Amino acid sequence: MNKSFDEKVKLMISNEPDFTPPTCIEKIDKTLDNLPGNDAGLHINKTHRPKTKIFLVAAIITVLMMTTAIAAPRLFKIGKHLLNEFAGINDPNLESKRDEIEERNSYIEYTKEIDGVKLTVNNIAIDDNFIVITSTVESKTPLRDILLEKTYYKDFLEDTGLSHHEYYFNYFSPNFLFNVNGDEIEFSLSDNSSYLKDKYTLVSIQKYVIGKEIPDIFNLHIYCAQAVVFVNGDWSFDISIDKSEEKSRSKTITPNITKYIKSVVYGREIEHEITIDKVSISPLGGKIEISETGHDIFRDFVLKDNLGNYHFVFNESVSYKEKGDIVKNIFEFTVDSSEIENINELEFIPILLKGDFKEKTVMLPENIEDTDIKISNIGGYRIENIEFNKEETKITLKPYGAVLQYRSIINGAFSPVDKEGLQIDVNGLITQKYDKNNGNLIVSFFSAQEETERLQSELGGFRFVEMPKIEINEKEKIELNFSH
């Protein structure tokens, strides 16, 4: 049966014309043309064996370093320290948790230098659910020059008309992987933001969801599988961490509740057998771990606490693990750290999506805070603020009621309209960020200054997608009690 299906698919594929866009072919040709005749101008990762003499010297240094490490093992205790690296971060995802990060971290300052590129792990913050790594990458060549020369940053700037875009510098952020007490553990990247401290130095703050319970005192091996600023090498660090004093403000339960839950997606009804394995709220955020068999991820749910507040669930970004047929999905959700003590219960409320979605326009009233982007009868967003900067238009939206992140006004449906309600085409790009304390959504339109000014003068409202037939599935909601 598979064979006949496979053959049929391959036959269909053979009828599909090549869809590589001409622009891509042009870029490939340009890249190939620009390759040097030899390897001049490109970094070469030499793989030949080092000479014995060098090897011996390296061995002696290694032995000395190991001896030093054995003689004076250093345990980094998590505590309160200010993080100056936040000074240049322009990212609500991380800025909103600055106080909580500064409350529980340790200065590390471990550095490695390979072929003129330096990587420093400056700081590690951690609680039961998240780990935040602050690092610095330094190069002898200005980082912007490397981006312009070796990536498509230049084309990107030409295409968008922007003079600079910080987010593009994430290209140089290290891609950390983790090993705890010798076991490979996947920490999924939740937030990543970086900025140029000076021409040669990039500061990155990266927040990862911890996918597995880790002990209070542990050995952390951090390493990069990818090159750092195009330089390959052993970019790894061994750090011992003590987070024993960090448990006080976290609440965790392992309900192990299994239930059949219904979801309706585009008119198709699906029954999921889900198990809620773990729910945890901590100062850096919340996470809920849900296991299920089958292939359709259940993610149409909201969380409401005993204080009546909805916690914004990041249904779009899910990290998963597989064990046989069981898939475990981990969803992050917002937690206001000042409310942790008062949160005793969370309601896990499934949402049913019935009927079609509709494109709708909302015009800005005199007082923009009265703008109601009503996604459905059970929730929506209100505009809290619109800010016009040089090359950025920033709209802050406050969610109310029950809203699903990944079927929400994001996903490209949110766009500006003029005073007549006609769409304004703006050349540039959009980012969506969140205040991870209160769930506010911050949509930024990045465009050239003249485009931003045009947007400011023409803006009359926004287009979004309404989901009129979205319902709360009261019958199948699950109570998750932290006092049990």
Add this chain to the structure above:
Amino acid sequence: MAGELNKQEQIELSKEEFCRLIKDCQSSMYRLAKSILLNQHDAEDAVCSAICKAYIGRNTIRKISSFKSWVLKIVSNEAYTILRNKKKVVYMETALEDNADAYESETPYDVWEAVQKLDEKYRALIVLYYYEDFSIKHISEILSMPQNTVKTRLSRGRNKLKKELMNQEDL
């Protein structure tokens, strides 16, 4: 001795040969990157960045016949790096055009359209299996994934692809 043998097996690729090999598999490179990133600009970035990296390491290949799988592994690494770094950013035109591809859709792209609707974890694998005809062993090498995981995901991905194609009423 072993070192000598390895040396004999290694090939030296001139720039011209390298360019020819890249041109031969440029569509496969773009298709794989696009299946991971679902965004034309990012896919192009991934492909071009992979070309630079492949050029640097071109003399580490042992056999010309393994060039395609070797370069696709680099493409997949680059694409996943971009995906991790940029997952919360949407290009405005991508957003407004609802992921429309650059090609004119008068032509039949039923399988490709169905592939793009699959979950991220199935897309690259399905592309390598159906479009590139790679074996499970090769796919596991390209995507750095155990063979058993490839088998499981291929089986699930196949069922999902079947559903998507049936929704299109093509099968």
